[in-house]
Amino acid sequence: MRFSDLLDAVRRQPQALSIPAEWGQGRASFGGLVAALQYEAMRAQVPAERPVRSLAITFVGPVEPDVPVSFEVDVLREGKAVSQVLGRVMQKGQVVTLVQGSFGASRPSEVAVEAEPAPEMKHWDDCQELPYIKGVTPEFMKHLAMRWSVGGLPFTGNKSRDMGGWVRLRGDVKEEALSEAYILALVDAWPPALLPHLNKPAAGSTLTWTIEFVQPLLALNTLDWCKYLVDIELARDGYGHAAAKLWSADGQLIAMSRQTVTIFA
Numbered sequence: 001m002r003f004s005d006l007l008d009a010v011r012r013q014p015q016a017l018s019i020p021a022e023w024g025q026g027r028a029s030f031g032g033l034v035a036a037l038q039y040e041a042m043r044a045q046v047p048a049e050r051p052v053r054s055l056a057i058t059f060v061g062p063v064e065p066d067v068p069v070s071f072e073v074d075v076l077r078e079g080k081a082v083s084q085v086l087g088r089v090m091q092k093g094q095v096v097t098l099v100q101g102s103f104g105a106s107r108p109s110e111v112a113v114e115a116e117p118a119p120e121m122k123h124w125d126d127c128q129e130l131p132y133i134k135g136v137t138p139e140f141m142k143h144l145a146m147r148w149s150v151g152g153l154p155f156t157g158n159k160s161r162d163m164g165g166w167v168r169l170r171g172d173v174k175e176e177a178l179s180e181a182y183i184l185a186l187v188d189a190w191p192p193a194l195l196p197h198l199n200k201p202a203a204g205s206t207l208t209w210t211i212e213f214v215q216p217l218l219a220l221n222t223l224d225w226c227k228y229l230v231d232i233e234l235a236r237d238g239y240g241h242a243a244a245k246l247w248s249a250d251g252q253l254i255a256m257s258r259q260t261v262t263i264f265a
Contacts, residue, residue, distance in 0.1 A: 003143060004174040004222075006033065007040055007181055014041040014071040021065040023140045028062030030140035031097075031206055032188030036181035038087040038099045041071035043180075046083045050103040051216065052180055053082075057209040058098045063091055081105045106215070115214075118251035121149040124166040124225050128153070144189045145170050150229060154195035155202075163193045164229035164244075169222045178220040180213055183255050186226055187211060187246055192261040193230045194240040202265035207239070211257045218248050225249050230257075238263055 001009075001020050009017055017037070019029040035057050043052070063069060069091045076084040082104040089097035121127075127147035130137065149165035152158025167186045192204040220226070230244035244257040 002174055003033070003036075003169065003182070003185060004176065006037060010037045010040050010071055011044065014044075014073075016068060016070065018068050019063065019065050021139060022142065024065045025138040025140055026062075026203070027064070028205075029065050030138070030185075030188070031057075031059055031209075032185040033140065034059075034063050034089060034097055035099060035188065035209070036184040038071050038089050038097060039101065039184060040181055042073050042085045042087045042099065042101050045073050045075055046085060046103045050081070050083050050105045052213055053102045053104045053215065054210065054212040055102075055184075056100045057211070059096075059206055059209070060098060061094065061096045063089060063096045067091060069096070081107055115253040118227060118245075118247040118253070119150075119164075119229055121165065121227055121229075127165050141189075143170055143173070144168070144185065146189060151193075152196035154191050155198050155200055156196055157199040158196040160196065161193075161232045162229060163190070163196060164227070166225045167228050167246075168225045171223070173222045175221055175223055178217065178222055178224065178226075180217070182222055183213065183217075183246065184211065187228065187244065187255060187257050190228060190230065190244075192240060192259075192263065193232050193242045193244075194235055194261060194263045197235075198265055202263065204261055204263045204265075206259050207262050208260045209257065210259075211255055213255050214253050218252055218254060220248060220254075226254065227251070235263070 072088040074086045085101045087099040132141045147166040151160040151163035227247040246254045
């Protein structure tokens, strides 16, 4: 199933969905997809004129592929401009992911501060793509393309604090507007920035994830290349703390992300 097919499915019936194994990530489903599906369920409960401003995501446990999962939503508060919404991904009677979302309408303000310039990177045609290799790379990577421009590939012993390059959906995707759900997938597609520091494969996963969206969204589609860069701020005791940004190809800021990751090495 394509990403768009799964989004359509959760819009129709958020209480009865199974994520196919082709969207797997080890023993779990791809976290970016799980967050996107829960976001879509939340989006349906909020007035359209209130775009999402931020999501705070906690991955409580793995979401098993091919096992029924439901996406529950509670609207905690609706103010004059802002809606606070809580989402719970449920599987086998247990909470497996929590998402707290803030949706807010625009308002007049005297404060306006432009984003800092995007970093320079080699053109995507000149960058190395991390290939999808069945049984080696995560299954979900057959649907997403990542091309490295900064730092090293996972498990290459590269000690850079930075990692990034270009990312988009692969050609089998339904070409449509790049929504917040797709942005979640693009940002979370990248492996934890600690993995290039290792010389051999080891497990790593996201514990918590906060992402903020620049509204209104740019007029991009799902086949447009986007630029991603993550910086490791601190790593020790089996945990890493990293901050990242996503830009359009022409350098306009799309989203800002922070993650706490666990590393088992």
